[in-house]
Amino acid sequence: MTRTHAFSLKKIVETKKISAVLLDEIKLLMFEYCLLIISVEIYSIYKGYGEDFSAGSFILNALFSHTRIIILAIIAIQILFHALRKFKKYIDYGSVLLTLVAICLFLAFGSFWEKNSINTLLIIFLAIMTLCAIQPKKFSFYYFLLLGIIIYLIPIRQEPINWTPVTDKASVVIDNVSYYFSNILGTDKYTTGYSSLTNSGNQLKISDTTQLIITTNDPPYFIFFDETTSKRMKQAKTLYLTGTDSTDISHLVEFANLLWRNDVDKETAALFSTISDLSLEYSFLTTRDEIAPINTISLTDENGNPLQKNDKKHQKGYTLNATYFEIDYGSPYLMELYRNPATSDSYLDYDSCCDYLKSLYDINFSKIISEDAYNDCVESLQNVNIDYLDTDGATERMISLASTVAGDYASDFDKCKAIENYLRQYTYSTDLDADAVEADMNEAAGMSMLADNFLFDTGKGYCVHYTSSMVMLLRLSGIPARAASGFYYQFPLDAASSYNVSAACAHTWPEAYIKNVGWVPFEPTSQFIPAEYRSWRKQLEKDTGSVNSPAVPAIPDTIEDDASTESITAFHVAKIIAVIFASLVGLLVMVLLGLKIFYKLRYILASPERKLELDVQQIKKTIQKNTDEEIYDRGLLSDYVKMAPSYIQDDAKRMFELYYKVKYGGKS
Incomplete structure (x- = not known):
């Protein structure tokens, strides 16, 4: 070997040594940066400075105010790693560990979410070091370093990519497949969904399939003044949807005459009633029924034309518009009307009713119903269907229980509330035992079977059992009652362009006919919120609290309180972190096993x-x-x-x- 060749070879070797040392120092500096940022983040969370840090101010203050400590820490880390044998492996292991810690902080506390250079560099450095650590040494560190520099220099869009069309399409495909396959395959359990009282009380399978889509311009909440906090608060609206006859406006006629008999003026009526509009689109739902809010006063098709009654089945895409009375059944003013209504049996004549409703709600009643239809409706309201008092199949212990629960109350409304509150003590469950009976809710005998088994044998059930029990106990107390079915939907507190009503919202509830009042819905099912707890809490400005408001019943201990979810937030966070960590470990194990199998097969072949x-x-x-x-x-x-x-x-x-x-x- 010539002297020139030896000199050139020595120069190449020295260059490689310098390059390797430089490479190690860059990796070590990147590791120290990530370790420093994550350590400061953990310290800030411990001290409660997370909000300031997320904005970038805390880290800067910490760096400048503790410069000496930071420098000493960096020097100590440098000395420590260089003293370690094969310190590059420790950097690789440490990089993966720091990445897992950063992911946990992000999921649990929202760390590193704020867009700034500190967080951007942290994420890029962690990605570079982690990818370099887990890859099978096929690519040089410089490759990942160059990739990180390119990513850092590429301008980031101010607006994120809109993936909504993609996710919407995927959701539609999944829903269609699951919906149609579930209909083909069937099941031994009843699946939640619009039922028209066909549910027989069997075990219940919960489904999240969207059955209705609501669109409305009205806010999904009411605003009320909370005297405890002295703040204006939001109360989410709730909605009962049921199969309805577009030509039946008896509830409107009854409600208007109830207000008139009790001299309710516009200001008082506004405390517990208002008129709202919404649009309903059928999704995964096939039925002949026109599903609309209870107390609907007008139904039109998507073009605004009055609906024509027919026997055609409505399927996905069918749309109707509804105008309806929103009524606060938990308002103390309305509850007092129900408790002590005027005893007069008289009804307004057609013209007077039109004028009265115009003065209260500014609606043109003459466009909703004709005079002949109004007179026919008034005549039909004077005779209650005797079927609503049918107690066929009621057992002696049911008769005794009805007398015990409701016998001491004078007004029919108080009897209804007593039975409602009593039933709310029972356990809500969709997983029923083998001794739970099945029966037809469309008949009094079927409801009696369900009620007796629920009240005295199983002690648990879902809305079908609560409703059957209340209907039969009301009838045994001399109050006409019926079961209604449809959906119970609670709006979110944030407005949206549309609201999905899933099959899990399907519900059955009882309605009682109170003389001189009309049909009133109740909520005995313990899983759902009763009227008192979802009241609008509106009051007259001149009111001094003298209204005879009923005592709000305490929720029994056997009922789960959704508000308790706040106390288990830490558990959920820990659970999420554990799942993410286990997933990452599992993924890493799969990658390593895959590489091992690949190398083995490569050698064999x-x-x-x-x-x-x-x-x-x-x-x-x-x-x-x-x-x-x-x-x-x-x-x-x-x-x-x-x-x-x-x-x-x-x-x-x-x-x-x-x-x-x-x-x-x-x-x-």
């Missing part, structure tokens, strides 16, 4: 020449792992023989000589 080459590479790696010195690969296998442990030097030398013969001598 390789040619003899390729197997020899792979064996040489493995020997080089083994020698590198078992030596304390850094080996700079000059392309000479003799360098590795010199560094190999004595007990494998002869084997390594023979293998390398064989490799040279095959590669350059053409021998196999």
